[in-house]
Amino acid sequence: MNKTKLNLLIIELLIQLLAYTAYGQEYSCDKTMEESLQQTALILNKPESKALWGMSLNSPIIIVDHFNNTMFFTTIEDGSVASIKEEPWDNKVPLANSFFDYNDKRYVTIVHAALMNSTCEQRVNLLCHEIFHTYQQSLGIKNQSSVNYHMDEVQGRALLQIEMKALQQALSGDLARLKDALHIRAYRQSIYSNNNEDLYELNEGLAEYTGVKLSIENIREYVASRLNYNISRGYTNAFGYFTGSAYATILDDIYPRWRYDIDLAKGLIYLIKKIKPQYAPEIDKRELDKLLTKYDYNQILVIEQEELNNFGDIGKFKNLLNSEASKLCIANQSINFTYNPHDRVISLGDAVLLRNMTITGEWGQINSKNGIVRLNNWSAFYLLPPSNITANVIQGDNYEIRLYQGWTVSEKNGIYEIVKE
Numbered sequence: 001m002n003k004t005k006l007n008l009l010i011i012e013l014l015i016q017l018l019a020y021t022a023y024g025q026e027y028s029c030d031k032t033m034e035e036s037l038q039q040t041a042l043i044l045n046k047p048e049s050k051a052l053w054g055m056s057l058n059s060p061i062i063i064v065d066h067f068n069n070t071m072f073f074t075t076i077e078d079g080s081v082a083s084i085k086e087e088p089w090d091n092k093v094p095l096a097n098s099f100f101d102y103n104d105k106r107y108v109t110i111v112h113a114a115l116m117n118s119t120c121e122q123r124v125n126l127l128c129h130e131i132f133h134t135y136q137q138s139l140g141i142k143n144q145s146s147v148n149y150h151m152d153e154v155q156g157r158a159l160l161q162i163e164m165k166a167l168q169q170a171l172s173g174d175l176a177r178l179k180d181a182l183h184i185r186a187y188r189q190s191i192y193s194n195n196n197e198d199l200y201e202l203n204e205g206l207a208e209y210t211g212v213k214l215s216i217e218n219i220r221e222y223v224a225s226r227l228n229y230n231i232s233r234g235y236t237n238a239f240g241y242f243t244g245s246a247y248a249t250i251l252d253d254i255y256p257r258w259r260y261d262i263d264l265a266k267g268l269i270y271l272i273k274k275i276k277p278q279y280a281p282e283i284d285k286r287e288l289d290k291l292l293t294k295y296d297y298n299q300i301l302v303i304e305q306e307e308l309n310n311f312g313d314i315g316k317f318k319n320l321l322n323s324e325a326s327k328l329c330i331a332n333q334s335i336n337f338t339y340n341p342h343d344r345v346i347s348l349g350d351a352v353l354l355r356n357m358t359i360t361g362e363w364g365q366i367n368s369k370n371g372i373v374r375l376n377n378w379s380a381f382y383l384l385p386p387s388n389i390t391a392n393v394i395q396g397d398n399y400e401i402r403l404y405q406g407w408t409v410s411e412k413n414g415i416y417e418i419v420k421e
Helices: 005-011 014-021 033-044 047-053 112-116 122-138 153-173 176-191 199-215 218-224 239-253 268-275 285-294 297-309 314-319
Strands: 060-064 070-077 087-088 098-100 105-111 327-331 335-339 350-353 357-361 364-368 372-375 380-383 391-397 401-402 407-412 415-420
Touching: 033 047, 033 070, 033 112, 033 122, 047 122, 060 112, 070 314, 087 380, 098 122, 098 314, 105 122, 112 122, 122 199, 122 380, 153 218, 153 239, 153 297, 176 268, 176 285, 199 218, 199 239, 218 239, 239 268, 239 350, 314 350, 314 372, 314 380, 327 391, 335 380
Parallel strands: 060 105, 327 415
Antiparallel strands: 060 070, 070 087, 098 105, 327 380, 335 357, 350 372, 357 364, 364 401, 372 380, 391 401, 407 415
């Protein structure tokens, strides 16, 4: 797997555990790792599980315990779990809930902490979600990285909030609200035409739907709870989990054979329009105005703007895009990175601002709690210039870089870079 593809996959990450906290967090699971794997293997081997996508979801698995620098290797296959083997982790595979090619073999990778610090149902959900990703290409579903930065802009967030409210009502049985959701969605996509909402939603939504379908008894209640909008949360990389699993659950009711439709790869919304066109009308200004009033759109806009104003000084990060601005530059070469997909992503035009990010390279590791600018072409990351540099530690505005031996920081005309000594 090349570095670009790897970096796109890292968006499935350690803090993905947060995606599961909306439901079932009131109790813990006392199963061991081995018992959790066996439970998942037995569920995947059920006839109804195989019938879900017309295939057996088997997979080699690596579970990374980064606290103890250990990797656990096993395989789920036909209801059984292979003997678990161990070896040192040493950053040989990404610390992420994703998949990765290691020693010429594709593995599902799972973060031990994300697996074990969750309920029994959530463990099965996580494992099935990630295993599905390794099979989805056989269904024509491509792995997509979200380019839907408008989901964290004021207007885009307000319209997403309305769509999610309408979807909750549709899940309760009021299918007239499905029409509301799709009308608002169509309007948002007409404003932000450069989006891949439908395909990103298909990618993460189907994986999440699969995990939920095979792990949660009351899927409708669970999926509806995931649509509780959280104004402090980011949605650029997270909306697809929630809306995708919701639309898939609704399709179970209105079109039971949707999973086998030849047009599945075109998206869940395409299938709804195909089978129930009355729920997806063209944008009508008069009807749209009624909907916006009904769901208090203007008030939502005011609240969203206030939340953005509280985000911090975005301008100082946007200034880093100025070629003459002082900054620390990290080239996207032989690095891995993780960040919370539920953090808000701020579009800066040719780049985005990410919070709470960790970058690991051959030179060491960066831990940032205030923000890192990532260019849209993924070629580099920018940080505010360092305020303190010692032999192996670089400190700046809520970030710290620990360098390995043989590496140092070079500065020229206010531009800082990490170089070999």
